[in-house]
Amino acid sequence: xxxxxxxxxxxxxxxxxxxxxxxxxxxxxxxxxxxxxxxxxxxxxxxxxxxxxxxxxxxxxxxxxxxxxxxxxxxxxxxxxxxxxxxxxxxxxxxxxxxxxxxxxxxxxxxxxxxxxxxxxxxxxxxxxxxxxxxxxxxxxxxxxxxxxxxxxxxxxxxxxxxxxxxxxxxxxxxxxxxxxxxxxxxxxxxxxxxxxxxxxxxxxxxxxxxxxxxxxxxxxxxxxxxxxxxxxxxxxxxxxxxxxxxxxxxxxxxxxxxxxxxxxxxxxxxxxxxxxxxxxxxxxxxxxxxxxxxxxxxxxxxxxxxxxxxxxxxxxxxxxxxxxxxxxxxxxxxxxxxxxxxxxxxxxxxxxxxxxxxxxxxxxxxxxxxxxxxxxxxxxxxxxxxxxxxxxx
Numbered sequence: 001x002x003x004x005x006x007x008x009x010x011x012x013x014x015x016x017x018x019x020x021x022x023x024x025x026x027x028x029x030x031x032x033x034x035x036x037x038x039x040x041x042x043x044x045x046x047x048x049x050x051x052x053x054x055x056x057x058x059x060x061x062x063x064x065x066x067x068x069x070x071x072x073x074x075x076x077x078x079x080x081x082x083x084x085x086x087x088x089x090x091x092x093x094x095x096x097x098x099x100x101x102x103x104x105x106x107x108x109x110x111x112x113x114x115x116x117x118x119x120x121x122x123x124x125x126x127x128x129x130x131x132x133x134x135x136x137x138x139x140x141x142x143x144x145x146x147x148x149x150x151x152x153x154x155x156x157x158x159x160x161x162x163x164x165x166x167x168x169x170x171x172x173x174x175x176x177x178x179x180x181x182x183x184x185x186x187x188x189x190x191x192x193x194x195x196x197x198x199x200x201x202x203x204x205x206x207x208x209x210x211x212x213x214x215x216x217x218x219x220x221x222x223x224x225x226x227x228x229x230x231x232x233x234x235x236x237x238x239x240x241x242x243x244x245x246x247x248x249x250x251x252x253x254x255x256x257x258x259x260x261x262x263x264x265x266x267x268x269x270x271x272x273x274x275x276x277x278x279x280x281x282x283x284x285x286x287x288x289x290x291x292x293x294x295x296x297x298x299x300x301x302x303x304x305x306x307x308x309x310x311x312x313x314x315x316x317x318x319x320x321x322x323x324x325x326x327x328x329x330x331x332x333x334x335x336x337x338x339x340x341x342x343x344x345x346x347x348x349x350x351x352x353x354x355x356x357x358x359x360x361x362x363x364x365x366x367x368x369x370x371x372x373x374x375x376x377x378x379x380x381x382x383x384x385x386x387x388x389x390x391x392x393x394x
Contacts, residue, residue, distance in 0.1 A: 126318030242272030
């Protein structure tokens with residue numbers, strides 16, 4: 001009996017094919033069982049499966065001995081396997097490949113990478129920008145029950161914002177979270193979160209204003225898997241205008257225990273007559289026990305990169321770079337900051353490439369009450385701003 005043996009690799013699979021002149025099905029089955037296969041690369045938990053075709057006289061063996069995947073075909077001379085049979089086994093190979101990826105991922109015990117939106121969350125926790133203010137402000141919060149809390153916020157004397165007052169309330173109960181905020185200009189902001197099941201949260205957010213163009217609505221679905229996250233968002237969706245609005249789909253997937261990558265797709269349609277504008281954002285993130293580096297490219301035009309380093313339990317450092325890659329102006333801004341969190345004081349400081357130096361100092365005088373000092377110097381424009389505030393929680 002003359003046999004031809006061929007070993008080859010395809011798309012990460014290792015195959016062994018043997019062809020020869022076989023006179024009977026029992027002979028083909030005996031030959032198939034006696035084959036020696038090369039070491040494969042894919043693993044499966046299924047049992048061995050042997051399929052014989054009596055009319056055509058060939059034997060196909062799917063063997064998973066020791067959880068290893070093998071394929072062999074023993075064919076008589078001048079016998080052609082029908083296209084339907086070939087398509088069946090090609091489809092089975094593709095499904096087996098997907099199944100193998102799933103089992104490979106399950107066995108890696110990968111962590112959840114967080115959301116695409118919070119890709120730079122560690123460096124942003126060090127950033128001073130959200131905490132800077134000028135003039136005077138006071139934030140008062142009081143818990144009326146275990147589930148309900150109200151807050152008052154006063155701001156005056158700012159060179160950048162007019163005097164304002166905000167009243168807010170937050171209610172948390174089981175799977176529900178409801179938060180509302182209204183100010184002296186009549187602008188209302190509200191959001192609602194509902195935990196539908198473990199790892200799945202539905203969110204709704206709205207802003208109502210008398211001023212044209214300032215009202216908005218946002219619907220969001222946040223899915224958190226064991227090693228990935230998926231977010232669906234619709235901003236100002238209007239089905240009456242042919243589906244106008246902004247729609248985003250983002251996903252972040254852990255590839256190793258430290259490295260993750262993601263993609264965000266943004267579709268925007270201004271009016272019913274306008275075409276859909278689609279953009280893409282790509283991101284990568286590496287997180288170790290002590291430092292985190294992240295980068296994302298926005299619509300292949302702008303780049304944002306950050307680096308976070310945890311010196312110890314009380315000292316954290318962060319830096320961020322924002323840069324335009326294309327366009328008439330190729331601007332770039334680099335920022336470096338530090339956070340010092342002590343038992344009775346919290347200090348944030350920052351310097352950037354635009355010549356600005358800032359610091360926010362929070363002194364915890366006693367539990368529930370703190371004094372805040374804020375300052376920023378702009379050396380390029382020769383300007384400065386300072387602020388004083390208190391924070392009281394009861």
